[in-house]
Amino acid sequence: MTVRYPAPLRPGDAIGVTAPSAGVPDRLGARLDVALQWLRDRGFRVEVGDCLRGGGVVSAPREQRAAELNRMLLDPRVRAVVPPWGGETGIDLLELIAWEAVAAAEPTWCVGFSDTSTWLTPLTLLTGVATLHGQNLMDTPYATPDGIRHWVDVASAPRGSEVEQRSPGRFRAEGWDDYERDPAVSTFTLDAPGTWTRLDPGHEGEPARLTGRLLPGCVETMVAVAGTRFGDVPAFAREHAPDGLLHALDVCEWPAPDIGRALHGMRLAGWFDGSRGVLVSRTRAPGTDTMTQHEAVVDALGGLGVPILADVECGHVPPYLALVAAARTEVVHAPDDGGGHRVTQWLD
Template sequence: MTIRYPRPLRPGDAVGVTAPSAGVAPRLQGRLRHAADVVRAKGFEVRVGETATTDGVVAGPAAVRAAELTAMLTDPAVRAVVPPWGGELAIDLLARLDWDALAADPTWLVGFSDVSTVQLPLTLRTGVATLHGQNLMDTPYDVPDGLLGWWDVAAAPVGAEVVQRSPRRYRSSGWDDYENEPEVSTWTLDTEGSWRRLDCTHPDAPVDVTGRLFGGCVETVSFLAGTPYGDVPRFAAEHGPEGLVVSLDVCEWGATDVARALWAMRHAGWFDAANAVLVSRTHAPDVEGFTQHDAVRDALGGLGVPVLADVECGHVPPYLALVNGALARVQHGPEESVITQRLAP
């Protein structure tokens, strides 16, 4: 079987905004409106669903969220769906979605964090590519040199190559104040930092590997391991004869929780076909001398493949735009770190 890519995003297309997990509280909706205006300024129509402005742990009952997400993903005029951000409980949608209907005329599903709880099953179950990149609330930020916005990658045709390079700088602090500065558009990348190999003694030991890319947020997608929504061995057999590149985002769990989650994913076969594993930079806490890097080494260090940490694929800005299903080449060394994605069937 082959990977299927949504039609490239074009000016005049509609972008849907729905909340499969958490909506936006009233005090932060100025940012939501501004982010929608930024997307409009790029030449797209924006359709904001009711769930996007519904406050609470979840943006309404699961049936309502599932229906609005389905309506947008199956509307032929909507060519990308970009939730405001993630949340906690997108997992309650999975049994309510008609996966065949969502795959019939694929639309780009864009975002990260809890959005990946829906993105990843869509790719694993149907072979439809999804886009792990900025959420809507991140869209107004200037994209650093070397990286691309989700709108750039979603516009690429099948067969195109998309190249991104680590800027080797990141933001050391937390989130901006969207309530008082809803139009903030610049990330302060105030700290130097590059990708780092954890599977060997030299952090810049060269890497040059290729494989089908997939991934998501550890705190959410680890619960899919061993279920029909996280059948990575099947995906590898059907879509990844070249092997896989696994991209993982660690958001907030302590190091021991992360180690347990990675072991669960390993026991479920998530890394059996891996040619490399990418793990995000994170501000999540260490635990009594057991670091986040230790957690990754403990679970994945013995795989016998390159394991790269501090990659821009998590909750620490800036963000790579990564296509679940793309054929990815990962190169790393002392001078630069590059990921090239080919939108290959």
């Protein structure tokens, strides 16, 4: 079955803003307002949901959050749904999302990462609809560095477009911008050099070319979905990716042994069946005296026999690639011949 792409975003389109997981506390409300105005200034109509503000673990009761998300996903006027960020327990919505109705509806661009991928990745797996991983609403006012595309630009690309991005070779080593002190900040602090790292045993340091349909997701949340009806990767691969998958893993905060255990569990649940390669995010998550984050990945996935590239801009460390889940994808890692580190996707 063909992957379905939402219609390209155009000025005048409505963008729905809701928080299916964590809401925005009052002290960061000014940043939220800046992000909303950024969209309006570019000609979009912004529909602000009731489940958005608040400092609790979730923005509203489960049923209310699910109803609002379903309404936006099924409203043909809403051409994108963009949460402010992720959170912790968005998994509680999976049984309440109207999957069959969403699959039958005109697809809508859904954007985000972290806990947002807890429902974003199942949306792709269950419906075959492309989604956007790697940036969220609170990141939207940032100017993307050279080589990286803004999610609005990617979502506005015509069907059939080729979208190329490349690593800028720099990242933020520590800390975060203080949205409370400077809610209008729009320039990433990229204060450390860094490139991708090849990890698969026997091929460390070698160039690589990976192809397949991309499946991104946050390890700490996907481990709870793998092996359930919401995380049936083998079925998706059979139907939509007969030539194989590329996996993009966002490692947020768990220590290395926990990440290794999670990846082993995902592998046993079939998450990596049909994999042609694995991208692993750059992360600030800690190692231990006996295991680094890179070692955890190799321990769990080194036996797949596919290229594994780490320190990719597909996680919680700025900057963030805007990656289209389910898109046909080519990844080139050629550090020594001028080919650089690039991701090319085709929206076909």
